[in-house]
Amino acid sequence: MPTYVLYRTLSEMQPARAIEIPYEADFQLPIAALLKENAALTCIATPNSPSGHAVPLAELRQLAAGLTGVLAIDEAYVDFADETALPLVAEFENVIIIRTLSKGYSLAGLRLGFGIAQPKLLAGLFKVKDSYNIDAIACQVGAAAMRDQAYKTACAQQVKEARSQLRIDLKNLNFRVWDSQANFLLTQPPQNAEALYLALKERGILVRYFKQPGLDDKLRITIGTEEQNRLLIEALVHLVR
Numbered sequence: 001m002p003t004y005v006l007y008r009t010l011s012e013m014q015p016a017r018a019i020e021i022p023y024e025a026d027f028q029l030p031i032a033a034l035l036k037e038n039a040a041l042t043c044i045a046t047p048n049s050p051s052g053h054a055v056p057l058a059e060l061r062q063l064a065a066g067l068t069g070v071l072a073i074d075e076a077y078v079d080f081a082d083e084t085a086l087p088l089v090a091e092f093e094n095v096i097i098i099r100t101l102s103k104g105y106s107l108a109g110l111r112l113g114f115g116i117a118q119p120k121l122l123a124g125l126f127k128v129k130d131s132y133n134i135d136a137i138a139c140q141v142g143a144a145a146m147r148d149q150a151y152k153t154a155c156a157q158q159v160k161e162a163r164s165q166l167r168i169d170l171k172n173l174n175f176r177v178w179d180s181q182a183n184f185l186l187t188q189p190p191q192n193a194e195a196l197y198l199a200l201k202e203r204g205i206l207v208r209y210f211k212q213p214g215l216d217d218k219l220r221i222t223i224g225t226e227e228q229n230r231l232l233i234e235a236l237v238h239l240v241r
């Protein structure tokens with residue numbers, strides 16, 4: 001199962017060699033293979049995209065303990081998940097947690113994210129950081145958003161509830177639906193995924209279709225509002241035979 005494609009793209013822009021180690025069956029983290037490779041930087045997205053599965057904390061701990069390089073844990077979707085790997089930052093000097101305000105805070109346009117790590121690791125990052133900082137407005141807006149945890153948690157809770165309902169509705173339409181701890185569901189429709197993606201697009205409903213091995217028979221469906229989810233299911237009732 002693939003992961004977030006930007007890791008590969010960004011590494012290709014550097015004098016770096018990207019090594020991709022696929023998940024084992026049922027999204028098992030390939031710990032032995034990752035430890036054997038012992039890369040300078042190991043990236044794990046949890047919850048992962050586009051699968052939506054989360055890697056258990058115990059497995060991330062095992063990985064952090066065995067690696068001599070840096071372990072970057074991408075928690076872009078953590079606000080929709082059951083657990084966070086944050087405790088590992090206190091335990092390991094080589095762990096950095098990466099977060100974004102694009103998902104749980106619905107602030108994708110702000111282009112603001114941050115990392116959490118021990119001072120020694122952060123000092124290394126500051127050495128190569130651009131001398132210009134993120135903009136002052138983004139700092140203010142981001143800080144205000146993060147102060148209002150109650151609002152963010154309530155929004156994430158709505159997404160989680162809608163995710164459970166959408167999962168049931170899609171299963172009733174004979175979709176295979178994977179367990180997800182993110183704000184989307186990876187699904188396998190009972191008919192050609194690309195044709196269904198195009199038919200939905202024609203009706204103004206955008207879902208994600210990846211034309212690549214392992215994913216070209218699947219659709220990644222983002223959890224919308226109650227109304228958007230209802231419109232999606234209504235359209236699918238007509239389209240799925």
Ligand SMILES: Cc1ncc(COP(=O)(O)O)c(C=O)c1O
Pocket residue numbers: 004045048049074076100101102108111112113
């Ligand atoms: C796993 C993962 N990490 C990070 C990001 C980056 O989000 P942004 O660039 O909006 O902060 C995304 C966005 O899709 C993602 O799926």
